[in-house]
Amino acid sequence: VPGRLSEVYPPFVCLPAIGDSYKVFEYSMTEAILGAGGLQQTGPPVAVALPVARSVTATSVNLDWTPTTRCTTGIGTALCDAQKYQVQSRVTHDSSDFPVIGSNFSAMRETSEPRIVFEGLSAMSSYEVRVRAKTALNEAYGAWSESAFVKLTDSPPLLVATVVDFPVSMYNDRILLNWTAEANPKQSDRFY
Numbered sequence: 001v002p003g004r005l006s007e008v009y010p011p012f013v014c015l016p017a018i019g020d021s022y023k024v025f026e027y028s029m030t031e032a033i034l035g036a037g038g039l040q041q042t043g044p045p046v047a048v049a050l051p052v053a054r055s056v057t058a059t060s061v062n063l064d065w066t067p068t069t070r071c072t073t074g075i076g077t078a079l080c081d082a083q084k085y086q087v088q089s090r091v092t093h094d095s096s097d098f099p100v101i102g103s104n105f106s107a108m109r110e111t112s113e114p115r116i117v118f119e120g121l122s123a124m125s126s127y128e129v130r131v132r133a134k135t136a137l138n139e140a141y142g143a144w145s146e147s148a149f150v151k152l153t154d155s156p157p158l159l160v161a162t163v164v165d166f167p168v169s170m171y172n173d174r175i176l177l178n179w180t181a182e183a184n185p186k187q188s189d190r191f192y
Contacts, residue, residue: 084112
């Protein structure tokens with residue numbers, strides 16, 4: 001009808017008359033499925049961004065990640081807010097840097113913030129860590145993030161070097177130091 005905006009969907013028939021003018025606009029359709037209270041229902045969140053280790057100690061790692069703001073829908077994604085995150089880890093290398101074959105992911109730890117301090121880990125070991133999210137309106141969790149890999153530090157050596165008296169030396173630009181320490185192969189190279 002001339003002078004009036006009409007929506008038509010394919011297939012459609014247009015029967016113009018002499019003197020009628022038409023404008024054709026690009027049209028896109030989005031889908032919103034509303035639940036109770038008018039809240040948009042979506043699928044689970046998209047995969048969480050790669051977690052980043054902000055600090056590492058002998059037995060813990062402080063991880064954070066960008067909060068998830070997109071969820072899947074039937075035709076793409078929509079805005080949403082993640083309410084809960086699950087974090088898992090598994091050992092990839094032991095404290096001697098030997099690969100751990102057949103290591104399974106640990107029980108999941110949960111947080112409502114996009115960060116967690118992952119504790120109770122083994123010193124000098126390497127870990128693979130991953131995260132996934134869910135919203136308050138959907139029971140399903142989204143896909144796991146890409147894995148982050150973290151190498152834990154070591155505790156300071158428990159051994160203390162005992163320095164003996166300095167002997168008189170014939171060199172004036174160096175001294176010779178001797179010490180004794182208990183044999184511990186993991187820490188014997190920690191004296192500098």
